[in-house]
Amino acid sequence: DGGITQSPKYLFRKEGQNVTLSCEQNLNHDAMYWYRQDPGQGLRLIYYSQIVNDFQKGDIAEGYSVSREKKESFPLTVTSAQKNPTAFYLCASSIDRTETQYFGPGTRLLVL
Amino acid sequence: ILNVEQSPQSLHVQEGDSTNFTCSFPSSNFYALHWYRWETAKSPEALFVMTLNGDEKKKGRISATLNTKEGYSYLYIKGSQPEDSATYLCAFMNTGFQKLVFGTGTRLLVSP
Numbered sequence: 001d002g003g004i005t006q007s008p009k010y011l012f013r014k015e016g017q018n019v020t021l022s023c024e025q026n027l028n029h030d031a032m033y034w035y036r037q038d039p040g041q042g043l044r045l046i047y048y049s050q051i052v053n054d055f056q057k058g059d060i061a062e063g064y065s066v067s068r069e070k071k072e073s074f075p076l077t078v079t080s081a082q083k084n085p086t087a088f089y090l091c092a093s094s095i096d097r098t099e100t101q102y103f104g105p106g107t108r109l110l111v112l
Numbered sequence: 113i114l115n116v117e118q119s120p121q122s123l124h125v126q127e128g129d130s131t132n133f134t135c136s137f138p139s140s141n142f143y144a145l146h147w148y149r150w151e152t153a154k155s156p157e158a159l160f161v162m163t164l165n166g167d168e169k170k171k172g173r174i175s176a177t178l179n180t181k182e183g184y185s186y187l188y189i190k191g192s193q194p195e196d197s198a199t200y201l202c203a204f205m206n207t208g209f210q211k212l213v214f215g216t217g218t219r220l221l222v223s224p
Contacts, residue, residue: 004155035214042116042214043201058211090156097210098144103155 003027004104006091011109013078013085021076021107023091031097032074036060037088037106046089049074050097078109086111114138116204118215125192126223132188133218135202139183146203146212147176147187156201159187192222 004025013019025032031050035043045058049068063082068074074093078085088108092101117136125131137145147159160169165180173190189196199219203212 040216042216043203044214045211048211098205100146100158100161101212102158103148105155 004091004093004102006089006104006107008107009105011107012112013109014112016080018077018079019109021078021089021091021109023074023076023104024072025074025091025093025102025104026072027093027102028071029093029095029102030071031094031099032068033092033094033101034058034064034066034074034076035090035092037090043090046076048097085109114204114206114213116202116213116215118200118202118218120218121216122219122221124221124223127193129192129222130188130190131192131220132186133200133220135185135187135204135215137183137185137202137204137213138206139181141206141208142180142183143205143207143210145178145180145185146205147185148201148203149198150201150217151198159200187218189220192220194222194224196220197222 007022033048034046044060046064047066049055055066065077090106091104094101119134145162148156150156160176162178167178169176176187178185199217201217203214
């Protein structure tokens with residue numbers, strides 16, 4: 001089955017801890033994205049990557065980091081510098097940056 | 113800052129009712145307007161990508177229209193069914209940023 005997988009479904013972070021959210025796709029898409037959803041707000045772009053070994057900051061990149069070493073994978077690290085990390089995180093991919101985006105099931109991050 | 117607004121915020125209709133919602137976006141530098149359906153506990157799913165002024169798309173009982181000159185798109189659902197219950201998101205892309213800016217969504221509940 002082609003699609004996007006995210007893991008884990010739920011993630012708990014302790015104060016001062018870095019955590020990494022996984023995103024994998026087997027759609028052979030060049031572009032991948034990370035969004036954050038908070039109650040009452042639209043999806044906000046954290047980082048995006050148009051091609052392997054390249055990525056760009058989105059609207060709310062502070063406190064986050066990413067890597068794109070493989071076409072299939074675009075992990076997001078929530079660092080200790082992100083002071084309000086509790087949110088729902090969605091990963092998406094598309095053939096290129098202008099085309100339809102396909103979303104994963106999401107990861108809910110909670111702070112202990 | 114690009115602003116995408118959706119109305120109403122939520123809608124509750126009876127099975128068989130027809131309904132529509134609005135997405136408003138900047139009328140300048142238009143590139144594309146996306147519609148997504150997001151059912152609870154599932155991933156957002158693409159409905160339409162609209163690129164031309166006057167465009168009209170249809171998928172079963174769901175259709176959408178686009179007016180780029182005045183900056184709005186309507187999504188129509190004919191004869192709503194309980195399985196149409198979801199949050200409907202629109203997202204705007206302009207020629208400058210080449211990224212999607214999402215509205216906060218319209219939450220539709222269809223009662224049997």
